[in-house]
Amino acid sequence: PVAPSPRPGLLDIAPYVPGKEHAPGVAKVFKLSSNETPLGASPAALEAVRDVAGALERYPDGQALALRQAIAEVHGLNRDHILCGNGSDELLGLIAHAYLGPGDEAIVTEHGFLVYPIQIRAAGATPVTVRERDLTVDVDAILAAVSERTRVVFLANPGNPTGTYVPMEDVRRLHAALPKSVLLVLDAAYAEYVRRNDYAAGIELVSGAENVVMTRTFSKIHGLAALRVGWMYGPKAVIDVLNRVRGPFNLNALAIAAGAAAMRDRAFAEAAADFNMLWLGRLSAALTALGLKVTPSVTNFLLIHFPDVDGKRAPDADAFLTARGLILRGVAGYGLPNALRLTIGTEEANLAVIEALTAFMEG
């Protein structure tokens, strides 16, 4: 070879494509493509950032103790079982790199988050994709796919981009039937939005098992996507392994301080969840009334299915909306070529979406 070449398989990875940011030529743009909160971050988090900004010459605390302590107190957990990451993306990557290698398999679901197969392949392992039923994870299909090579199962609950959720009873059943050697990763990035009595994001399951972890993020309801803050709760043995392979200062000081402040501002997060519930309901009703199909969602986004009619398909709607400054997420890469994902926005953005989709459907 004349040039350095990466490990076999790495060039088969399709890079992650983030949501669109721009609508060329349109002055006023609403970005509704990355499930960011329309309400910003807690004022307490912003103040914490300003405080830290006065001492940028100092390394951050490599243990992120203040952040782990805040999470532990608010959620009633032991901080030794918590690990923080540069976004939950980093934690998902650490898990893959620590628990997977060539010859191993990891199970993902049909419309699952695209970071999983990327990290599985990056670790040299093979993703095994199982079917979903009605855009919802099918626990029995996962169990049927388990082989002697299975090392990890990645399960987003709620799912992205579907917005659907798996009842805790099914998650418990999945865990009970999995071999003890398989690590079950419950990705609960949208946990704070879920209003279901049986939903516990997996906390209780982690507490009682050696092979379950739950990942969470500050990028959604806490409004800190720019700072990249994620956390996970897991057995001590798993945390210990990941602490060996992570970078020594994987969270920056702004992220640690802002995350801790945001976690303690529970009133802010609750108000954000209330706002989301209100508009999730209003948008679902309005879009359904237009004749669009909307997958019932427990998150801060809606999956909208377009008619299979010339001029009315998802790419047509995408172009129509983008021309009006409304940026949604195309989800063809998730196996959903005739749907768009809409993040709940400000009142102004949501009303603009309803108005534009009314014009699109009537046009």
Ligand code: PMP
């Ligand atoms: N998991 C799921 C299901 C997600 O939708 C996202 C955000 N797109 C993430 C994990 C990653 O979030 P972050 O890295 O910002 O914490």
